[in-house]
Amino acid sequence: MPSNMSVEQMVEEKARQAKAVSQIVANLPTDVKNKALLNIAQALIDRREYILSSNSEDIEAARKKKLSEALIDRLLLNEARIEAMSESMRQVAALPDPVGEIIEGWKRPNGLVIQKVRVPLGVIGIIYEARPNVTVDSAGLCLKAGNCVVLKGGSEALQSNIALTHVIKQAIADAGVPPEAVQLLDTPERAAAQHLMRLNQYIDVLIPRGGAGLIRYVMENATVPVIETGVGNCHVYVDASADLDMAEEIVFNAKCQRPSVCNAAETLLVHKDVAEAFLPRIAKRLLDAGVEIRGCPETLRIVPPCEKVVPAKDEDWDTEYLDLIIAVKVVNSLDEAIEHINRHGTKHSEAIVTRDLKSAQRFCAEVDAAAVYVNTSTRFTDGFEFGLGAEIGISTQKLHARGPMGLKELTTYKYVVYGDGQVRK
C-alpha cells in the first residue's frame, strides 16, 4: 500500500475498486470464470517457490513470536498443501454455475411478466484467521458465483496472502477477469477489518471465517450484513427406544472422528430409561479413546467418577470444547431433551437416536437448528457431505442461508419485470 495512504483510505480504495468491476464480474460467461479458476490452479503449482518462500517468512516471524505449534501448523504451506489448494480450484471450476438461474416466474393479470433471477451478491468481505488456504478457497468460490471479494486474513499470514493474491490476480487477468475482482487488505492492522465492516456503500455481505471470538467481534461491529458462521455446541440425544449399538457408533463418531470442528458433538443426552444400559458401554468406548466425561449427578451415579469422569459444572452445558471432552446428562423425557438443546445449543447440528417415529418427528420439528439428524452423526453438516460440491462455511443464523453454504448461498436474486406500457392505477 502507498505509504502516504491511511489504512482507512487503503481499505476504501480497494473496496471501491472491487465495487467498480462488480457488475462486469457478475455478468462474466461461465467459461471465462472456469478458465480463471483453472488458471489459478495451474499458477499455484507454477509459482509454488515464490509462494513457499513468502510463507517461510511468515513461519519464521511466527516462530520468533513464539506462536503455538498448532497455529504454526495452520499457517504452514508445503508442496502437498499447495497441490490441495490447486485441486480445490479445479473442483470449483467443475461445479455448475449458479448465476442466471430463473428461480421462478409468473405472469400477472395485467400482463406483467415477473422473473426471479439468481444473481451474485456483489462484493463479499471475508475476514479470517491465519489460514492461507482460506485466501485461495474464498477467492475461488466467490469468483465462481460471480462475486468480487475483499480479503482480510490474519496478520500472521500476511506475506503468504500477499503472494497468493498476487498469483491469483495475474491468473484471473490472463483469463479476462478484471484483477480488481480479488482484493487483499495487505496490512497487519486490525483497523482495516474494522473499517471494512462498515463500508456499506461498497461491501454487500461480510462472512467471518474462524473461531467464536472473531465471529462475535464481526457481529458486534459490522454495519454491513453479516452471515454468522461456525460455532457449534452440538448434541446427540439417545432416546428411550434407541438401538443402543447404533447409538454407540453415532455418539462415538460425533465426538471422536474429528473433535476440533464445529459439527462435532459436545454434549450427550441420554433418556433415563436406557441410562443404566447405555452409559457404561459408551463411557468405556469414550474413555478408551481418551475422552474426558463431565457428567450430571445421575451420570456419575452410573459411571463411577475417576480422573477422566468428573462432575459437570453449569457452564459445561454451554461450552464448545472442540476437544476430547464430552458433557453427559440424563434426561427424564424427550421434552426435557428438546428443551435442553433449545436452551444451550447454538442452532448448528443436533441428532436423535431413536426407533420411535413420533420421537423422531417431534425432535425434527421442535429442535431449532440448521440441521437436525435422526439416527446419524452430526458430523455430516458439511457442504461436501450434503452434496453441495463446495462450502464457504456453515451458517448458524436464520437469515439468507442456514447450515452448509455452497455456491448457491453466495448468490441472491433480482426481480426482472417486463411490461408493455403498464402503469399503476
Place this chain on the structure above:
Amino acid sequence: MPSNMSVEQMVEEKARQAKAVSQIVANLPTDVKNKALLNIAQALIDRREYILSSNSEDIEAARKKKLSEALIDRLLLNEARIEAMSESMRQVAALPDPVGEIIEGWKRPNGLVIQKVRVPLGVIGIIYEARPNVTVDSAGLCLKAGNCVVLKGGSEALQSNIALTHVIKQAIADAGVPPEAVQLLDTPERAAAQHLMRLNQYIDVLIPRGGAGLIRYVMENATVPVIETGVGNCHVYVDASADLDMAEEIVFNAKCQRPSVCNAAETLLVHKDVAEAFLPRIAKRLLDAGVEIRGCPETLRIVPPCEKVVPAKDEDWDTEYLDLIIAVKVVNSLDEAIEHINRHGTKHSEAIVTRDLKSAQRFCAEVDAAAVYVNTSTRFTDGFEFGLGAEIGISTQKLHARGPMGLKELTTYKYVVYGDGQVRK
C-alpha cells in the same frame, strides 16, 4: 410494565417470553393460526370503542406537542381504518401457509435422506414509527408465518399500540395461540429499541419499518441480523429507441401516482438522441401536475428555466424526495445511464423504456437493484402488485430477501436428515 423493572429488564423479559413459546408457535397447525387471525379481525371491530378512545389519547398528546398534521394523520384511527385493519387480517388468514413446505430434498450415496424444510424465522423484532396499523399488520403476518413478534412502535402511538396488542393477545389466546407470541415494548423510551437490537439470544431477525433515518439507526446499532427496507432513489431511463408516448405515461405514473412512497421515481434519465423530442412534452405533463424539475445543464437548455424548472445540484442525484420533485439528466448512452443508476441508486427499483432488445437485456443484467423494469412503472414493486398477497416491507439489501417481502420471506429453512446408523468416515 412493573415499576421496579428497568427498561432493559422489561425488554429482556418480553423477548424471553416470546422465545420461550416460539417453538410452539412454529409448529401450530394452519387452522389454529387462521382462527387466531380471524379472531383478531373480529375483535378489532368488537373492541373499536376501546381502541378509538386509546387512540384519541395519543392524538390529544400529539396536538399538545404540536406535531405536524401529516404525522397526526398517520397516527389517527377511525372506524374506516379499523375496518381496513380487520379486513387485512381476514386476507392474511386466506393466504396459504408457507410453513412446512419441503423446498427440496435428495438422497446421498450413503443413504442419508436430506430435506430442506421451510420453517419460521422464530422471534422477529419490528421497530417502527407512529403508525398503529403496522402493529396489527406485523403481528398478523408474523403469526401466519409461525413467528413470534416483539413490537416497538413510535412513542406517539403508545396508547393505541397498548390497546391494539391487548386486543390481539386476547383474540389469539381464544384460538389457542400462546398470547406471549405477540409482545409490545410498552414504553416511550428509545432505550427499549436499543436494547432489543442487541438481544441476539432471543431475537432472530430485526425488521425496521419506517423512514431512512430509522433504518440507518437500526443498521448501525443492531447486532441482531437486520433486513434493511425501504429507501428508494428510483430512476426511469428513457432510451434512444423508446416509444415516447409510453415513456411519458410511465414517467408520469412513476413520479406522480403516489410520490410519497419508496417505489416512486426520483430521477429521470433521457438519452441525448430523444432529449429534444421528449423533454418538452414530459416537462409540460409534470409541470401541469405541480412537479418541480431539477435539471442538468442540457435539460435546462431544452426546457427553459422558470420558478419550477431549476438547476440540479450534485446532491439531487442522491436524494429521495418522496415529493413532487424530479431530477432530470440527459445521458449520452445506455452505459452512462447504467453507471449513473449504479452509482446513485439505492438498489430498489429501476426502469428502462426502450424498443431495443439488447438495451433491455443489458439494463436488466447490469443494473444492480431488487427490481428492474422494462417498459413499465417502478411503482409495481409491491407485494400485492407482485401477487405475493401480503407485504411486510421492501428489502433493499441482498441477504435473505430482495424486493417485496411476503409471508415466504418471513421464513427460513432447516435441513432434516434421516439416516439408519450412518457415521462419517
